[in-house]
Amino acid sequence: MKYIVKGGIWKNTEDEILKAAVSKYGKNQWARISSLLVRKTPKQCKARWFEWLDPSIKKTEWSKEEDEKLLHLAKLMPTQWRTIAPIVGRTPAQCLERYQRLLDEAEVRDSDRADELGLTGALGHETGPSADDVRKLRPGEVDPEPETKPARPDPVDMDEDEKEMLSEARARLANTQGKKAKRKARERQLEEARRLTALQKRRELKAAGIYMRLKTKPNVMDYNTDVPFEKKPALGFYDTTEEASRTVDPGKLTNVHLSKLNRRRADIEEEKNREKKRKAREKPKDGGGPQGNQGQFVPEKNAKITKMQEDEQIAKRRKLVLPAPQVGEQELEEIVKTGFAGENAKSLVADDVGATPFTDRGATPLYSELRTPKTNVGDYPGATPLQSMTTPRYTKPTQSVKSSLLQGLASLPKPRNEWEIRLPEIEQEKETKQSEVIEDMSDYEREIKEQAERDEKEREARRSLAVRFNLPRPATMPRLPVDENVNEIEKMINEELNRILEHDSVKYPVAGGKVAPGAVQLPDSIADVEDEFDSKSLEDARKELDKEIVNTLGLSDDQDIKKAVWEHASSRPEFEKAWNKEHEDLLFSVKFNQFLTISEMDDKEDIINGLEKTIEANRQTMIRDATRAGKLENKLEVRLGGYMNRSKLLSKQILEAYEEYEAAQIEYNSFLNLQIAEKAALPRRIESLEYEISKLASRERDLQQKYKDLNDEKMALAA
Template identity: 35%
Template sequence: MVPRGRGKTLALGQVDANSMEDHRSQRDNEEETTDDPRKLKPGEIDPNPETKPARPDPIDMDEDELEMLSEARARLANTQGKKAKRKAREKQLEEARRLAALQKRRELRAAGIEIQKKRKKKRGVDYNAEIPFEKKPALGFYDTSEENYQALDADFRKLRQQDLDGELRSEKEGRDRKKDKQHLKRKKESDLPSAILQTSGVSEFTKKRSKLVLPAPQISDAELQEVVKVGQASEIARQTAEESGITNSASSTLLSEYNVTNNSIALRTPRTPASQDRILQEAQNLMALTNVDTPLKGGLNTPLHESDFSGVTPQRQVVQTPNTVLSTPFRTPSHGSEGLTPRSGTTPKPVVNSTPGRTPLRDKLNINPEDGMADYSDPSYVKQMERESREHLRLGLMGLPAPKNDFEIVLPENAEKELEDREIDDTYIEDAADVDARKQAMRDAERVKEMKRMHKAVQKDLPRPSEVNETILRPLNVEPPLTDLQKSEELIKKEMITMLHYDLLHHPYEPSGNKKGKPVGFATNNSEHIAYLEHNPYEKFSKEDLKKAQDVLVQEMEVVKQGMSHGELSSEAYNQVWEECYSQVLYLPGQSRYTRANLASKKDRIESLEKRLEINRGHMTTEAKRAAKMEKKMKILLGGYQSRAMGLMKQLNDLWDQIEQAYLELRTFEELKKHEDSAIPRRLEVTLLHCSIA
């Protein structure tokens, strides 16, 4: 029977059975059989070729396939590298040596020979066996049984491999990626457009454009304005002549059209002159001098570019925009043209041909100067021009007025400061801190001087009204007419209103508690103050005038004191009068104004009190929030001290309790000692008596 169920075909099973039977017969016969009838002879065909292992046929393969097959065989054969093979071989040899030594020791021990294994002596200190430089304390006579010692509580969780190795880079990157995903998710929920820009890469770094540097213009704004003015004047004169009906040749010649450029002429923008690279020219000269031939050959010298020896570095050529003012079409040359009479006393100038393609000059009235177009190659023309310029200069000097010896020197504002600074010795270098302190002192002095010129209410930072009530002024043309005293009072009121407008415009009042908001007078339109000050200008007085006014007020105060028969008022009396006056003023929230309390109705008083209550509640809420913030800040600042103080107080109370307990015990033992001292003699007598009886 052929065994089945082993995952083999019938032919393979037969082959295995035959091989096992052959081995059995060989063991029985103790001889080898060389002739196997089942082996194929040369020329025979295998009846069961499917049982043989598949082998590639190298004859039918290409060179690439053969090379690939050989590489595959080499890879399959070499499952380990050279280093791995060497390590495995060394490990195997070490294991063989260990087993041999172990077997040898066992055999010697069985024979009764004990061999001590020699331990390799370790140089230095064995930290696993002993404590280096240990000094054992001497045995003392103190009891250490009740001493507290700290037990060893090793934290083995921190001795794991991952804690010893530290955090891996991959773990850190993974955690950062998770954080980025969460951040991007939250950003998408809150700000989707910026998240889309961030993910799409639009917000990546873009190259910053360099600044556009253009050459300096050759025509200034003033020259352009002059050209425009000349053209406008000519156009206005020409239109006036046309409207009046004057159409003769003289008018048409003198009033030529300067407005529109002739479209029949092709205008071209002139190009800037070609610049020359001085550094490149010098480099070419240096290369030419380096590669020069021997002078024995003779001939010409090495051709070089023209160099500028005016400085160490080559001169740079400044590129400028060509002057297009002088390229105006229809300009009539003053000399050399046909049909025109030359200027008296001058030699006709030859005609200078313009560059082909250049726009012709448009100057029929010869307005533009011709110095830029002069032909200086003609010596006679140059001499004539110099003669005319000298004559023109002489006539101009003759027209000057006679000189006067009256001079008026006006020093600038900061001349005194500059002179003081120049008086300082140049060799002395002042410290920067001293310079800053001096400048700060000067700024403070200027600020104090400026503050003294302001009004008293601004100097003392007193509360000022946010709106100006101009209805307090009384009209002048009333019946009966105002007296002189009333007119003076109205003038004082008018000046007061002007001062209020000026202060609200230049120095608006900012309350101390209004840090985040705008000033009180800021809501008022400044145009109202500006309009009032235009009709009623604010006049600034000098220091002497203010001093005189102060003296007049002091004199008037003395007169009032004598007339009212009282001396200097004390602060208590002044405060009492102020409180009485302030109590007579009532604010009406419905009308947003103040009035006298005796003139207000009951409803107005109730509204005023409600408004005051609301304001007080607002102040109370603000102060409560401020106190809560300060309390929170102080708790953060002093929390540790408070907890420490509470702990110390608790320790102090415990110590006091211990002291009281110890004091009670002391008194108790003292009383016991007294009783024992008094009882000891009696006990001794009784004991001696018993001993004598016995």
């Protein structure tokens, strides 16, 4: 049997499986995660994640500040690496490793300083190993903390166990649903496919002219036709013998008003107390209680009350109102006679198994076509045919029968029913065929509404431009004088202008004017100004005017025409004077509720009130415009808020980028100047250093020569 010892160095495949498992199962289900890794325990998986694979682990070089903080905390809390690690921002293993490396570097520095001072002994086997040598693993030893070491690369040829582990992990991690969820999803797909198949089948059959009724499942309620929780009554009449024999308490038949049911308990008690007090006051002094004559006629009194209440209930019942009869007595008689005539005709053509009058008595009605017809009527073939026993003169009997029949028919009364048949015309048939398709009421109402809107638009297009665009108009209708000296065309134009002004002032009066809506009746010559021409004629006339303006003035655009007209009018000083003169002395009169000139307003208080009214109207207009502007501002803020925030963010980023650019430009210029200065100072510095080197070299040669001389002198003295 093969035993697997869990633990050891982590491989690259195991790290990848652990990452995928943590992304699926989270950082709490380590037992489930370790089931994907054959050679690792849950504790080892957790340690590997939090010590090496966690993306939040910092694996960069240690800075000077981190080293100082580590040494300070190690001095305050020695060997408490799990407490020190989150403060420094590293893992406990990293903190311990870095602390040991710092101690090794300090030890190396101390040994170097001791070597310089000559405090070390002879080098050899008697000196101890260094700390780094002690921490290194010897051959055969197992790493106690493999979770903090880098992963080992995967071999080219994996073992069967590793391949099996990798395939199982891939299959389990790829499965994002459980068994039940997959089964439910599969059932939903099958149900949807079944529904689509049935729907396609019904559509194809319907296209082929075969209508298929939907099959209802057994024991499934159709809420469109069935009644849920229905309790069917028993067959037959309901047994009311118990109700008939039940005694009725007359006191319970009293009518109760809704206000009594809605009252509070305190009101009811108070009313009962008042009723008791009233009855106590009405009692005769010599009665002394219910032993008097009051209780002798109680049944009769109750019966009378009950009868009165029943009569009242009967009187309250509504009468049965039936519609008037649609068929009279004469029409009923005609219907009955028509029915009898149909019955008589049916009786004449009743089923009979006997022989018909013109067939042989032995022949049945089911006379087969395969039988041979009777060609001979004699006793044997070839004999003379049998003759009847009547005389040849047989016309008199037939005539007598015919005359008796005619007399009987003549004695019949004249028919009272007259029937008329009218054949439908072809056009009516076409109309009825077309009218078989009943138009939907919503479509009909929509067509009526669209037609009304088209009529309103066409009627509005025939109005004058001043009314259509709601341009300011005078409160009082001025009558323009018609000069008789002008030509006929201008005279007609002026007359038409007066008609339009009078029509608009009466039909569409100005607010505050003297004419109230509908108060003045227009004459027939002015009332049909809008309906005098249709929209097409007005449009053709407008096109002719535009063409004439283009030909005369050379202007085709409306803006150019308006600009030219305004320049022409503003260039005339009399126009401006007339405009100011007409509007400078107009004030609103509260008393008359219209605009008047100052000369027409005699009361000073009326002038003040008119000014106040004008100011108030201007204030209301300002408030209305401010409210509209606020709504538009809010709407624009909602619509353009994202763009505004984006613009602010981009502006801020642009400013920051520009500041960085300026800083980089300043830094670049500084370094450029420094480079120029360094290039200028570099030859001088090299020259000074070369001079120092040559000086030191000459001094060294002198000293070496001196040393040689002294050494030779010493050797000479020693010899």
